[in-house]
Amino acid sequence: MSLNDVRKSISSTLYRQIGRANSRVQEHRSLPVDILEDDDSYLVVFDAPGVEIDDVQVRYLDGNVRIQIDRFREFHEGYEMRFPGRGLALDGEAELPDDAVVDPDAATARLTELGTLNIEIPKEDPLEEAEADSNSDSVLETRSETETETETERITIDD
Structure with missing residues (x-):
């Protein structure tokens, strides 16, 4: 084995270890998120690159929107x-403002072609909220939009 071969072997081993470490860091860090508000709803936007509809789980619990993503690497022949270097098990959390009164049963989510997950949660009238059953399961509709077709999936939100 030549000195050049040893260098390549060490370089390759270090490169792989750095990639694995980077992947683990990404899996332990929360996904970037924006929370936007208008008069009628909150919009929670997560960066979710490389995600398919079936990879996403969304939960709403006590004013927090939580997502879990289990994505896969494509095989390239x-x-x-x-x-x-890309983490496969990703998660994120967004805490709505303390005074937010929302209807998670009416929430929808859209997965864009560019890799963002947009979760829209309508605001609820505080008087109606007092009458609602807070222990029910909610279903969140997720759409993936492409130029040629639109797919729709259902994702369960646990209240």
């Missing part, structure tokens, strides 16, 4: 994994 003829290529070998050199740097596994």
